[in-house]
Amino acid sequence: MMQRQIFLFFRRHKFFFILLVFIPALFLFKKLDMDFAELQYCPICYGNDFCPPILNGSVKLTRFSSWSFIQLFNSKNVFFATYGQKKVVLKKLGHNFEIRNARENICTTVFKKEKGCNVRESLKVLLNEYYGDVVETFPSLGLRSADIFQCPSQRLVKAILENYVNQLTDLDERSITGMLNFIAVSLVNQEPLLLQMFPASKGWPFPEYYGSCGLLSAVSDEGIPLLRFVNKPWHFRAELVLQILHLADRMSNTDGWSLYATDxxxxxxSVDPNGKVKFIDLENIIVVDRYELTNRRPAKWLRLAESVYDECDSNCLSFSTEDLCSHLNADHNFYAVCRSLLSSYAYRGAGPHGLLHGIPKEVEAKWKLKHWLRECQKPSIKRGRLKAKSQLITALEEIHRAP
Ligand SMILES: Nc1ncnc2c1ncn2[C@@H]1O[C@H](COP(=O)(O)OP(=O)(O)O)[C@@H](O)[C@H]1O
Ligand SMILES: [Mg+2]
Structure with a gap:
């Protein structure tokens, strides 16, 4: 009888008991320390150049990032923090299972050895086979799964490795660690490699890279997700779209590189506090070395690679890595912008013109934006997409100048 009464009491007040368990959990704060950065996995980690500010308390978690309870829902493994006056984002660069897979498989996939091999020794043995030359060793590491290494470029491999090792031959112990960090990053997420290679300081529309500590990589906080702007006034959104088209232009051909965003x-x-649009997720970017291509001159390399509209009824974006790697120019980035941001696939509930929905009548009468958006997605003539993006840029620039 007594037991039944207790059971009924618990059942009647179950919400109270659930709260009793969860509320204290809400107030347990996570601290940035060696455990948080998972330093124990180094040297199979992203680096240690950003450990001093993380471990000496200069970097502090903000927003909800310090709440333990929130981590249950933070499957993206992204934490917001401050670093002095700056706002930074600490990224684990992958889901926990992706990081674990990379760690557990490094011996089998990279060194072709049994699980649990000595990675430091294995790397030294491999380097010896290539007379200690890092660039010569690179192809045998089998890191081609990262998009950044899909297209051939010695210049790229060399420049990226230089960020991780002191010299390119006869590595000292520190450089061996650096090289293992490079391998770990390449296996999990190429983002830090790109951020260092194409730095914000040189005008690339990406976050600034501050460094890494264990399994955390620190980048500048580039503000608010673009999704939050979809209901802003049309002219405001038109200016954001203009910036995105410029960003796609810049990525397509700058300083001898072409970067193609496949996601x-x-x-x-995101949109930073100055209203500047940034591309913040560089996990899926294909890099073409335009100089290398000019030397190699594969068949039809000067012909424009034109993306073919994919009919799939979702936000799919098809591309051919082979085509992108073997052509000097491609309209891929504009296909990506027009199909993924300026169509009904842009976000849940989006209308036919996505971010540009609700084009004012007088604007449409003068600039025929709907026509050019259609042409940008699914061109009706050869080179139609490049013509359409130029028309869209001209129109949006004029509209911005004299709204
Ligand atoms: N540098 C940054 N500045 C501001 N927000 C960011 C930044 N990097 C990531 N975020 C936020 O975290 C989310 C997830 O990060 P992202 O790199 O896109 O990871 P995922 O690979 O899981 O998509 C983004 O959609 C964005 O809202
Ligand atoms: Mg993302």
Missing amino acids: MTIDNL
Whole structure:
């Protein structure tokens, strides 16, 4: 009888008991320390150059990032923090299972050895086979799964490795660690490699890279997700779209490189406090070395690589890595912007023109934006997409100048 009464009491007040368990959990704060950075996995980690500010308390978790309870829902493994006056984002660069896979498989996939091999020794043995030359060793590491290494470029491999090792031959112990960090980053997420290679300081529309500590990589906080702007006034959104088209232009051809975004979704763009649009997720970017291509001159390399509209009824974006790697120019980035941001696939509930929905009548009468958006997605003539993006840029620039 007594037991039944207790049971009924618990059942009647179950919400109270659930709260009793969860509320204290809400107030347990996570601290930035060696455990948080998971330093124990180094040297199979992203680096240690950003450990001093993380471990000496200069970097402090903000927003909800310090709440333990929130981590249950933080499957993206992204933490917001401050670093002095700066706002930074600490990224684990992957889901926990992806990081674990990379760690557990490094011996089998990179060194072709049994699980649990001595990575430091294995790397030294491999380097010896190539007379201690890092660039010569690179192809045998089998890191081609990262998009950044899909297209051949010695210049790229060399420049990226230089960020991780002191010299390119006869590595000292520190450089061996650096090289293992490079391998770990390449296996989990190429983002830090790109951020260092194409730095914000040189005008690339990406976050600034501050460094890494264990399994955390620190980048500048580039503000608010673009998704939060979809209901702003039309002229405001038109200016954001103009910036995105310029960003796509810049990525397509700058300083001898072409960067093609294969995951151009609204979640991967943000707007910083100065209203500047940034591309914040660089996990899926294919890099073409334009100089290398000019030397190699594969068949039809000067012909424009034109993306073919994919009919799939979702935000799919098809591309051919082979085509992108073997052509000097491609309209891929504009296909990505027009199909993934300026169509009904832009976000849940989006209208036919996505971010540009609700084009004012007088604007449409003068600039025929709907026509050019259609042409940008699914061109009706050869080179039609490049013509359409130029028309869209001209129109949006004029509209911005004299709204
Ligand atoms: N540098 C940054 N500045 C501001 N927000 C960011 C930044 N990096 C990531 N975020 C936020 O975290 C989310 C997830 O990060 P992202 O790199 O896109 O990871 P995922 O690979 O899981 O998509 C983004 O959609 C964005 O809201
Ligand atoms: Mg993303």
